[in-house]
Amino acid sequence: MRWITPGGLLRGGGVFGLLAAFPFVERTDWIVNIGVFTLMYAGLATAWNLFSGYTGYISLGQAAFFGIGAYATGITFEHISIGSGYRPFYALPLIGLAVGLVSVPVAWVALRTRAMTFAIVTLMLLFIVQQLAFNLRSITHGSQGVAVPQPTFASNFDRPYYLAMLSVLALAMLICWYVRRSKLGLMLLGIRDDEEKARGLGVRVTGAKLIAWALSVGLTAMIGGIWGYYLFSIYPESAVDPLVMIGAVLMAFLGGKGTLWGPMIGAFVLVPAQQWALTSYGATRLYLIAYAGVFVLVLLLLPRGIVPSLADLVSRRRFRATDRPDVRPTVERVAS
Secondary structure, X not given: OOOOOHHHHHHHHHHHHHXXXXXXXXXXXXXXXXXXXXXXXXXXXXXXXXXXXXXXXXXXXXXXXXXXXXXXXXXXXXXXXXOOOOHHHHHXXXXXXXXXXXXXXXXXXXXXXXXXXXHHHXXXXXXXXXXXXXXOHHHHOHHHOEEOOOOOOOOOOHHHHHHHHHHHHHHHHHHHXXXXXXHHHHHHHHHHHOHHHHHHOOOOHHHHHHHHHHHHHHHHHHHHHHHHHHHOEEOHHHHOOHHHHHHHHHHHHHHOOXXXXXXXXXXXXXXXXXXXXXXXXXXXXXXXXXXXXXXXXXXXXXXXXXXXXXXXXXXXXHHHHHHOOOOOXXXXXXXX
């Protein structure tokens, strides 16, 4: 098996090269700000896809770990003098690793349920974490929130956060790409298709799911840490917000869950549309009606998402082109 083709490397490098150049070309702050949130949701959708898209277990509680990552970053900066500027970004991999490992016992309990029950359990986990954020005032300061030290960036303010979000998105895409082509990926896809059969064939079902879960949660926590540092303040209602994860899940479904590029494409479609709705209608959350409409349309028209649907369309056209009978006259036909 070839791990990567020159064409794939060129396409992937080209996409991320253009994204990396964007904040240096675009000088309008609010447009770069939209870019930050677009990359944030693309990373969240990709991280969610790493577990739910590959195993078929729909997690509705990833926002809990997004909030935990944000609080871990803010509380760390409160008690440890890491410094300002770019240095706090260096702590994000450690925070992601710690949150991912701590989440494993929780996942071990939750994954003892079946897929539908698992979704409800993870949603309950989200609300439990949100209530803990409100009530553990000695740690989280409750509704007053956690203040994060402001950075001292000399250049464009949004650019470092944009590049940090892009770096985590690239890491998430790289992990997804590797997992899809590894033995772990085959195990996860086997679990998604038929868990009992995979177990009967000797697949270590629980171990495979826990590894995918820890990777997904760690990436989600890193994104939450960048988000908290970006906004300077962390509040329970915004850090542990179910709507954040609902948006990310919808983006993964729209682009195509279980695919590499699908969640990212879904985010690049929906986040700018969401920002346009917020600008047009204000902070009324009327865009949620549009979210619901988009979700229904996706289920009806593109049940597999944009990427699989386009792939099927291209495959059908190629098949028709190759299967078309040859009507050109040949020597044998003329002779006969």
